[in-house]
Amino acid sequence: MRIGIIGAMDEEIALYKEGMDLVRETRKAGITYYEGRWEDKEVVLCKCGVGKVNASVCTQILVDAFQVGAVIFTGVAGALHPELEIGDIVVAMDCQHHDMDVTALGFPRGVIPFTDVSIFRADQELIDAAVKASEQVAEGRTMTGRILSGDQFIASRDKVRELHETMAGMCTEMEGAAVAQVCVMNEIPFVVIRSMSDKADGSAHVNFPEFTKLASQRSYEIVKNMLAHL
Ligand code: ADE
Numbered sequence: 001m002r003i004g005i006i007g008a009m010d011e012e013i014a015l016y017k018e019g020m021d022l023v024r025e026t027r028k029a030g031i032t033y034y035e036g037r038w039e040d041k042e043v044v045l046c047k048c049g050v051g052k053v054n055a056s057v058c059t060q061i062l063v064d065a066f067q068v069g070a071v072i073f074t075g076v077a078g079a080l081h082p083e084l085e086i087g088d089i090v091v092a093m094d095c096q097h098h099d100m101d102v103t104a105l106g107f108p109r110g111v112i113p114f115t116d117v118s119i120f121r122a123d124q125e126l127i128d129a130a131v132k133a134s135e136q137v138a139e140g141r142t143m144t145g146r147i148l149s150g151d152q153f154i155a156s157r158d159k160v161r162e163l164h165e166t167m168a169g170m171c172t173e174m175e176g177a178a179v180a181q182v183c184v185m186n187e188i189p190f191v192v193i194r195s196m197s198d199k200a201d202g203s204a205h206v207n208f209p210e211f212t213k214l215a216s217q218r219s220y221e222i223v224k225n226m227l228a229h230l
Pocket of ligand 1: 076077078079152153154155172173174197198199200201204
């Protein structure tokens, strides 16, 4: 089975690019797909770019053009759960769009009108493998739960409280739910693994690049460990 590995930014996929045995490079819709072998698995690595449209297009191309049988999204996120520290890991149990808001027409927050599913469940086998790998890399620093995605960089304590309390989010980022939705629509198993780069409270600008590098390193080690055991 070929595994699609997606990150949103250069920093998030740089280590994978160095680690894999590259076979072919293909460009589609402005995204470069790196096909090759890594940890004895067939993988297709790509940087989707920031935001949910980029993530959706990228995931659908992975399914249609590269026939991946599973998708792992890896990268950084802003923490919502008060006990999460920078560098800690969240493995998605499920993902939801926090900016899907049709409350004006009576739909609950986050619910996509006229569809059966608005909370996208990750694959249990991939969750278990990710949690196991994460515990080996960052012992005692892994949580599983809901990842909330939106086309917004969250930078306010009030918003953090709101997203945690009203939508039960553990962390927030800008791609996971889009990847998750496309995978569910195509019946492809997925998991999202995020390492905390900031606390989504407005202080990210101070050290975002530094923590992003650290957090990306951690995510990379987890996926490497995970693949070795899949
Ligand atoms: N990715 C990393 N930190 C984030 C934040 N605070 N909001 C949205 N996406 C993020």
